[in-house]
Structures are given as structure tokens and as C-alpha cells.
Amino acid sequence: MKGPFHQTVSGERDESDIDRRALLAAIAAASLVTISARSFAMAPIPLPTGRITDFDFLRGHWKVKHRALVEQRWQEFEGEVTSRPLLAGQTNIDDNIWTWNGKTYRGLAVRVFDPQSSRWSIFWLDGQSPERFGPPAVGGFSGNEGTFYGDEESQGKPVRVRLSWFIDGADHARWEQAYSSDNEATWQPNWLWFFERTAST
């Protein structure tokens, strides 16, 4: 079923479907890696490492199509992101805005690279509850795919969080958040972001 923004933004249905297939394939591939790794060793999967340049692609302004699982239904809405480097690239901050159900939401992503561990820590500030940053998701990029893991609470229960990034050329990118409540055996994606660049700085 097509969501509201497919009716208002013409000519993007096919592209979006391709995005979705690619994303599902990527999710499947990531799951296979997870399952095979777990079947050979009970030790936790090492967190991915990355490089200080991992988020250089994100610098600039983007429009974003969101798909979010809200009360077990996929909802679609639109937003914008501006990403800016700090600390000579060792940190970057995304300023996010989106509108859902006629209401405007904001959020801040702060990513900090630790050269000692070669990993990024990603902290999220929810504009609705800015009294604290959430716990970090930690990881990095390998090629055009980035994976980050963290621990959060969802409805009072601890969940493992996986954030995935997919770079699709210079002007497109995708992001996915998934939760696991069974020790990373299965993952439930609950929020997808489809990025399209609007300006480079």
C-alpha cells in the first residue's frame, strides 16, 4: 500500500520500491551474517570499527522520507536533516526535523569518533525529552554500509538496538533502526529514513 507522500510526490514510486527491495535484501544479508556468526561462537559479536571519514558523505542538507512502525502500523511522513562536522571531522551533528500527524518533531544526532577504538558513538537527543541524551550506539562503516549497536529501553524492557546506514551514491542514503529482544537472534526494523540530498553544505 502506498503511503501519503507517494501520492503527493510524483514519479518516485518505482525508485522507492527499488530502494525498499535493496533495503530488504540488505537486511536479509545482515541477518544471515548475524546468524552464522552466532552459530559458530557464543561470544558476543565484536562491534564494527570504522574511520574518521565515515560520515563525510552526510555533510549538507537532505530531505528525508520516513517510514516508522507506530503501534504496529507503518506510517510515512517527511522531514529534513542538516549535517555538519565539528572537531575537524571527529564529531558530526545532525539537526533533524520531521512532521507527523500535523505535529513538528525535532531530534539531534551527535556522533563522536574515538581514534583509540576506531569506533563511532552515536548519541540521540529527542526534542520531546531533551533532559538527557540516549545511550550511545557504537560501530562504524565497512564500504558503503555502516552498522552500530546499542542498548535501550522500549516500553520498560531492555532491547538491543541496531542502526544501519547504506550509502547509495553521492546524493542518496538510507538509514534503518531495528530492535532485538532475543539476544540479536532476530531484528525488527521500526524506522527507515530515505535521504535525498538538497545541498552539499
Next chain:
Amino acid sequence: MIKVLQAADIPDHAPPGRLGDWNFLVGRWRVRHRKLAQRLVGSTHWMEFDGECSCWMALGDGVNIDDHFIDQPTGRYRASTVRVFDPKRAAWDIYWIDSRTPPAVMARPISGGFEGKIGRLFADDEWEGRPIRTRFLWFNDDPRHCRWEQAFSPDSGKTWETNWEMRLERVS
């Protein structure tokens, strides 16, 4: 000339914060740093050096971010401040990211606001394993100049040692 403030001059509590408190800081600044060589050991040796700072707003008006280049003679580094307004508490929470100790980011914010042109922010923290109280003071002197001071108290706010001062002069 930085006025030497006595502990008695400064109320030992933070005033409430308001949206707009950091509007004066948006822009680019040249910074003169004055930093105590060692903290809480009675040091009187100050290092002076230059730096640069640029500052902007995010999250509507609810977040203020700055990005520092700090040309410290014992080692150049970068640091960043993320200031977040919490409307429920009417407080700004300030987080400090240091390029030399990146994972320590977001550890303990320092909280407060402004009373007129003077900002006061406090936090309970640790210095080399000792519990301390940390205080930031901001002085919004005029549109082209402002100052910041950091002080530590080892005795719950009875005495304060200022260990770092910044004098900022606007570039743009």
C-alpha cells in the same frame, strides 16, 4: 582585564535558563585562553594561548553548539560544546566533547542559566578521583566581547579555584 571574582560575589546556585540565553554567542570568535597549569594543588602558574570558536543554534532554538580550536602549547586540540535547553527544568545542560578523550562525551552536563548578562552553571563532578563541584561563569560584556571561567570546588562550594578563563572577541 578580567576582574578577579571573590567566592562571596557569586551566588552558589544556578539561575533559571531561558531560550535565547546563548543568542549572544552565535558567530565566530577569536579566543584568548588562560589556563592554570595544575588544578587543586595551589598552582599559580598560568598558561596563555590562542584559540578560535564558532557557534550556532540547532533544534529550533533549543540547542546551541560551538566548535573550538585550542592552540595549547602542550598540545593543540579541538573541543566542542553542546548546550541543550530543558524547558521542564528551565535549565541549560552543557555537554563537553574533547577530541583527546572522545568517549567521555555526554558524561555529566553542567546546568544553569543567565541572570542578566551573567551566566552561572553548576555540576557535581570528579577530578582525579575526588568529588568536586564545577562552576561555569559567562559574562556577556558587549556585542563584541564575552568571557568564560571554569572553577572547581573541592569542599562543596565553600572555596573555588578558577582554573581556566577564555576571553572572546568577535570576528564575525
